[in-house]
Amino acid sequence: MSTDTEAPIYTKFAIEFKSSSFSVPVLVIQHTELKQIKHQLKEKIAQAPEFFKNSPLLIDLQNCNNTEQAFDLATLIEFLHTEKLFPIGISSGNEEQNKLALELHIPLHTIRNAHTESRPANQNLTPSPNEVVAEKTDNKASNTVENRLITHPIRSGQRIYAKGDLTVLSHVSAGAEIMAEGNIHVYGALRGKALAGVQGNTKSRIFCSALQAELVSIAGHYKISEELDTVDQHKPTQIFLQDQALIINNI
Amino acid sequence: MARIIVVTSGKGGVGKTTTSAAIAMGLAKKGHKTAVIDFDVGLRNLDLIMGCERRVVYDFVNVINGEASLRQALIKDKRCNQLYILPASQTRDKDALTQEGVGKVLEELSKDFKYIVCDSPAGIERGANLAMYFADDAFVVTNPEVSSVRDSDRMLGILASKSRRAEHDEEPINEYLLLSRYSPDRVKLGEMLSVEDVQDILSLHLLGVIPESKSVLNASNSGTPVILDEKSRAGQAYSDVVARYLGEDVPHRFINGEKKGLFGKLFRSK
Numbered sequence: 001m002s003t004d005t006e007a008p009i010y011t012k013f014a015i016e017f018k019s020s021s022f023s024v025p026v027l028v029i030q031h032t033e034l035k036q037i038k039h040q041l042k043e044k045i046a047q048a049p050e051f052f053k054n055s056p057l058l059i060d061l062q063n064c065n066n067t068e069q070a071f072d073l074a075t076l077i078e079f080l081h082t083e084k085l086f087p088i089g090i091s092s093g094n095e096e097q098n099k100l101a102l103e104l105h106i107p108l109h110t111i112r113n114a115h116t117e118s119r120p121a122n123q124n125l126t127p128s129p130n131e132v133v134a135e136k137t138d139n140k141a142s143n144t145v146e147n148r149l150i151t152h153p154i155r156s157g158q159r160i161y162a163k164g165d166l167t168v169l170s171h172v173s174a175g176a177e178i179m180a181e182g183n184i185h186v187y188g189a190l191r192g193k194a195l196a197g198v199q200g201n202t203k204s205r206i207f208c209s210a211l212q213a214e215l216v217s218i219a220g221h222y223k224i225s226e227e228l229d230t231v232d233q234h235k236p237t238q239i240f241l242q243d244q245a246l247i248i249n250n251i
Numbered sequence: 252m253a254r255i256i257v258v259t260s261g262k263g264g265v266g267k268t269t270t271s272a273a274i275a276m277g278l279a280k281k282g283h284k285t286a287v288i289d290f291d292v293g294l295r296n297l298d299l300i301m302g303c304e305r306r307v308v309y310d311f312v313n314v315i316n317g318e319a320s321l322r323q324a325l326i327k328d329k330r331c332n333q334l335y336i337l338p339a340s341q342t343r344d345k346d347a348l349t350q351e352g353v354g355k356v357l358e359e360l361s362k363d364f365k366y367i368v369c370d371s372p373a374g375i376e377r378g379a380n381l382a383m384y385f386a387d388d389a390f391v392v393t394n395p396e397v398s399s400v401r402d403s404d405r406m407l408g409i410l411a412s413k414s415r416r417a418e419h420d421e422e423p424i425n426e427y428l429l430l431s432r433y434s435p436d437r438v439k440l441g442e443m444l445s446v447e448d449v450q451d452i453l454s455l456h457l458l459g460v461i462p463e464s465k466s467v468l469n470a471s472n473s474g475t476p477v478i479l480d481e482k483s484r485a486g487q488a489y490s491d492v493v494a495r496y497l498g499e500d501v502p503h504r505f506i507n508g509e510k511k512g513l514f515g516k517l518f519r520s521k
Contacts (some may be wrong), residue, residue, distance in 0.1 A: 099280040154408075171454065
């Protein structure tokens, strides 16, 4: 056997890349008046110093750039650093701002702005720390929870699979099959097969407006149609697992 | 551009061809240039119902194979000059239809016609799939009994997932329910599902209820689309369907006597 004895042999990799999600406060800059921004920010921090201490921050520049006035991003970042806040990204910056951010080793993010745009400008209320800066989940992170929403009826012969929770805003026909790794919600009659917690999550539940199913299953524990007539089939029903037994009751 | 309508059901014998003939004639009578295509290759019937079986020279498969032009194969109806029929081949089977070929024929027809009615064969195989693939609107013909309803439900699932519109992520096909062979008396006796029972399962836009009527059989035998029999209830019901499809506000008829019957109760508490 000829092996290179110089090459270190590791049984485990020294590093590993994983994708994970976490929420980061987003600082939405509403206009370009730095003095006012500094003043208000100091006030907010004074309300909840612990919350802001060494906190990462995403700076959303869309609203202030919409005003079409020049904004001094460098000074803002400097100020944030003195206040022990760490900007870890900027969003909706213009070309100049993006360049500056990269020079300061701050990455560029794209975030959906649905929340920020609709935020009221009422600054005089005393909001809780969470509301001081709109807390948003990173765009990439939100994709990792793969819940599924179906708004149309699920027809006989169709199969639907959700990696998270599955919500159906209509009925599920006889001969259809719906499966979810999480919970199943059916806002209509459930007449087909429904399997929740298919990857073994025993905490998952099935909810439906009317239970006329061919089969229901949670984490592999199942009951067929014949065993389901213990409850009113026209009332909202939930199904869950308790001590290895499938419990079915009207809500 | 023409509007492509597929008349489909999943189950056989529910009245697809009768419906295709009736609505094609109805649309043409309203002045819209309409073509009706028989997709039931090997089990050709539309020509009989339309009363043009003795004038068939070329057929759908000939056109797809380039053996005849569309103009040669289309049969002009003798009663209405806005209506043309494209018959199926009786000597071939469904494999003679290709998606590309069907697409080309429909595209060519679209240039000249306002409505193209595709009479789907029963089943969910090739013929039925190709009949619905290019559709804009679907008329789902259902009889008020459980197996027909379930087959329609299955067909609706296919319409929603395997059509061109679904594959290209376009606006989905408009789906309409046509409840045929309906008999209010038998619904009362609990022998038949009511309109409500069917709607409970399918939840579709109801385009019309066609009452069970002897005139349908007579019309088929004489090769006259039943819609031309203005005295018959079925003919009137089809006229209403065409009017509703074209956007007119026509109240529903022939449902009378509907109520939650014994069968409805039994069916629900099953």
